[in-house]
Amino acid sequence: MRLQVVIALAGVSALATSAAADRRAASWVSVYADDDGLTVVSPQLAVRADVGDEVEVDVGYDVDVISAASVDVVSAASPRGYEEERHGLAVGALWRPRPGEVLQLRYMPSWEPDYRSHGVAVGASREWIDRRLTTSLDATVAFDRVGRSGDDPERWRDLRTVAGRASAGWVFDRRTVGQVAYELQWLDGFQASPYRFVSIAWPDAGDVVSVPEAVPDVRARHAVAVGVRRALTRQWFASGTYRAYADSWSVASHTGDVEVQRAFRGDWLVVGASARAYWQSAADFHRDAYTAATGIVPAYRVVDKMLAPSRSVLVGARVDGRLGHVARLGSVRLTGKLELYDQRFDEFSRLAGRRAIIGSVGLAAEYP
Amino acid sequence: MRRIVAALAVCASFAACSEVKPWQRETLSHRCMTEERRAEEARARQHMLGARETTAGATGQTGGGCGCK
Numbered sequence: 085m086r087l088q089v090v091i092a093l094a095g096v097s098a099l100a101t102s103a104a105a106d107r108r109a110a111s112w113v114s115v116y117a118d119d120d121g122l123t124v125v126s127p128q129l130a131v132r133a134d135v136g137d138e139v140e141v142d143v144g145y146d147v148d149v150i151s152a153a154s155v156d157v158v159s160a161a162s163p164r165g166y167e168e169e170r171h172g173l174a175v176g177a178l179w180r181p182r183p184g185e186v187l188q189l190r191y192m193p194s195w196e197p198d199y200r201s202h203g204v205a206v207g208a209s210r211e212w213i214d215r216r217l218t219t220s221l222d223a224t225v226a227f228d229r230v231g232r233s234g235d236d237p238e239r240w241r242d243l244r245t246v247a248g249r250a251s252a253g254w255v256f257d258r259r260t261v262g263q264v265a266y267e268l269q270w271l272d273g274f275q276a277s278p279y280r281f282v283s284i285a286w287p288d289a290g291d292v293v294s295v296p297e298a299v300p301d302v303r304a305r306h307a308v309a310v311g312v313r314r315a316l317t318r319q320w321f322a323s324g325t326y327r328a329y330a331d332s333w334s335v336a337s338h339t340g341d342v343e344v345q346r347a348f349r350g351d352w353l354v355v356g357a358s359a360r361a362y363w364q365s366a367a368d369f370h371r372d373a374y375t376a377a378t379g380i381v382p383a384y385r386v387v388d389k390m391l392a393p394s395r396s397v398l399v400g401a402r403v404d405g406r407l408g409h410v411a412r413l414g415s416v417r418l419t420g421k422l423e424l425y426d427q428r429f430d431e432f433s434r435l436a437g438r439r440a441i442i443g444s445v446g447l448a449a450e451y452p
Numbered sequence: 453m454r455r456i457v458a459a460l461a462v463c464a465s466f467a468a469c470s471e472v473k474p475w476q477r478e479t480l481s482h483r484c485m486t487e488e489r490r491a492e493e494a495r496a497r498q499h500m501l502g503a504r505e506t507t508a509g510a511t512g513q514t515g516g517g518c519g520c521k
Contacts, residue, residue: 112492116500126499128492216472249510258476261485267509307509313485321484329507337507345484354484364507390506398501419493427504442500446492
């Protein structure tokens, strides 16, 4: 809790002491707790400021404080569970060379005891047809190192990710906007868990062997999403999105997301409710139990519930209110959110499902 | 031929949409009509879901790598 308070105060302080310019500071804290023994506290801080008329810079920092004693953890390397922290940083710059055109650059390192990542993202967007059409192209490259906590990092293994995204947004009328997006991700490298071992039964020999988890080095992922947002009246707003996904491991998924919001006194107070449904098929090499002829070990084998067939529902309610002007901070808003998450796994006998509650609080200050 | 007709139908649907003048964009600028001011909330949500579901992409969120499982 002290960490979250420090981060929030640091963000507010940074906003108040920076040079006069358009600027925004926001902090967000989420607490996730599920019935599988996992608790994650995730504070987040982001600060953005204009530098001149054409350039904007932003810095973000986030932490995951993880306490786990889940089925995966207990069955793998840590019978008593574990606690660890993950830290992420994002530094970005945005340039508006001409009205309606934006170029962006972002660097995103993250680190934890058994994972290091360096990511770079570039993006360009442009408005057309009297600002009714907005097109965007984004590309991301990440270089990750994956290993076991406590091992020599020189022995860790590489994972490279290249992603490209194209999107288009359209203003249909005075109250309706829509968007379509496509993203391709190419992953090459170590993508299994260095902690998990898979049991292979040799029924002919009456034996069971335990071998490290193994998955293909290459994974190509495709995702297409369409969304629409509409002002139903001056106070009621609704949005919906649908995403289809497929990859080279034969995993396919469908995701539907809807949200309804009611605004009071302009946008002084906004109350909203959301619901999300998700369905996923299994990777083609996933088995609940592996059986082979004596001496044979399948080339690909996993004990990963995320590669099993699954479905989930996420429902939530949020309240977002303007606190008004506070000292030199300009407009300050406070947001509270509560979500319930229910996930069911098929063909994964170790865990039938999990239920989680996620509570979040956000504080944002904007100074024109 | 079917593809050409479908493409023309899509273009016609866009053209048939109401013209929106700059002074008519008040509703479009309402905070409930944009995700820009909810970036931290969207990032937190996508990070949580990304650690629990193997599929990803097309969400507009660019994030760093994570060993989250």
